Amino acid sequence: MFIAGNWKLNCNIEEANDLASNILKNIKGKRINNEIVIFPPFTSLFSVSKIIKNTEIFLGGQDCSDNISGAFTGDISSEMLLDLGCKYVILGHSERRQKYNETNELIKRKSDVAQKVGLTSIICVGESLKDRELGKEKKVIEIQLKNSIPETSNSSNCIIAYEPIWAIGSGKTPTISKIIEMFGEIKQILNSICINDGIKILYGGSVNISNSFEILSNEKIDGALIGGASLNAEDFSKICLEANKLDGKI
Ligand code: PGA
Secondary structure, three states: OOEEOOOOOOOOOHHHHHHHHHHHHHHOOOOOEEEEEEOOOOHHHHHHHHHOOOOEHHHHHHHHOOOOOOOOOOOHHHHHHHHHOOOOOEOOHHHHHHHHHOOOOHHHHHHHHHHHHEEEEEEEEEEOHHHOOOOHHHHHHHHHHHOOOOOOOOOOOOEEEEEHHHHHOOOOOOHHHHHHHHHHHHHHHHHHHOOOOOOOEEEEEOOOOOOHHHOOOOOOOOOOOHHHHOOOOHHHHHHHHHHHHOOOOO
């Protein structure tokens, strides 16, 4: 089971340190059989990396450049993330696709560079409400996957997060059967583009303390990418500990 907390554009250094410390305090002494990963903003990665070093919590970046170094003002490279102790990077989040016009091709280049330096990329895909209303959700996901996943992807360097855009931050979630239907589609497409040796698929979009157990207890769902609820140490820790009860789904 894989539980990821995407903090987005939130927390100054002190708040990020407190959030990480409180999550650690809440899970301390418990046998953790999940991969728990937090994604603070870039400015807090260094301080948070010191707090979670040698603990059950791993670190990730929320994005990275498709370049390694050079004249790219404002960029953060995958090597820099690695240097900060990151193991993962989120790529192609719908907020970046929509608000920064990130294309599938750019996401693929970023992912390629990230995987080459040894990071695991969590590549996000998901349809808009309009796509869903027009019945185009599968087609949209297919185009995103086929054009943003490097052919060299496998279960050790790639994870997919299915996040319907209309479910993010809205309090709305698809039915479990719809999530499973989309996961089946994603699996089939992955089989056709890369070595799908069991690439994990996460669900994301309004996962919270009241719906996490139902979502995560479905055996086809490998984990969750959590935004809003990951900013609350109590809620995030509870979700991690509940997921912990789902033994055998690591
Ligand atoms: P949410 O965000 O949990 O607040 O809906 C999820 C995400 O954007 O990854």
